[in-house]
Amino acid sequence: MNNRDDALWALNDNDWSGAEVDQSTAKVVHSTRLPPEVSSRLEAEAHRRGITPSALICELVDAGLAPVTDDTTVTVRAADLRRAIDNVIHDAAA
Numbered sequence: 001m002n003n004r005d006d007a008l009w010a011l012n013d014n015d016w017s018g019a020e021v022d023q024s025t026a027k028v029v030h031s032t033r034l035p036p037e038v039s040s041r042l043e044a045e046a047h048r049r050g051i052t053p054s055a056l057i058c059e060l061v062d063a064g065l066a067p068v069t070d071d072t073t074v075t076v077r078a079a080d081l082r083r084a085i086d087n088v089i090h091d092a093a094a
Contacts, residue, residue: 034042046056068074 042053042056046053049056051059066072
């Protein structure tokens with residue numbers, strides 16, 4: 001027998017009618033297209049952290065969607081901060 005035959009034999013030998021999905025480990029697939037340079041950076045960062053690109057995407061999305069509270073530390077790009085300040089100044093002057 002080969003591995004496939006062994007697996008099929010093992011499945012046939014069990015009653016799976018009462019099986020349930022373990023929701024704590026269930027995953028949903030979301031497909032996205034990344035520019036090559038972003039994909040390269042993603043793969044490099046995942047490699048640096050010793051995780052898969054998929055795991056890194058999960059971490060980044062989770063962090064990006066986490067609610068921000070008064071005591072939450074966030075990192076803001078300088079360009080975004082400057083733009084926000086410029087918008088406030090422009091709105092106050094109008």
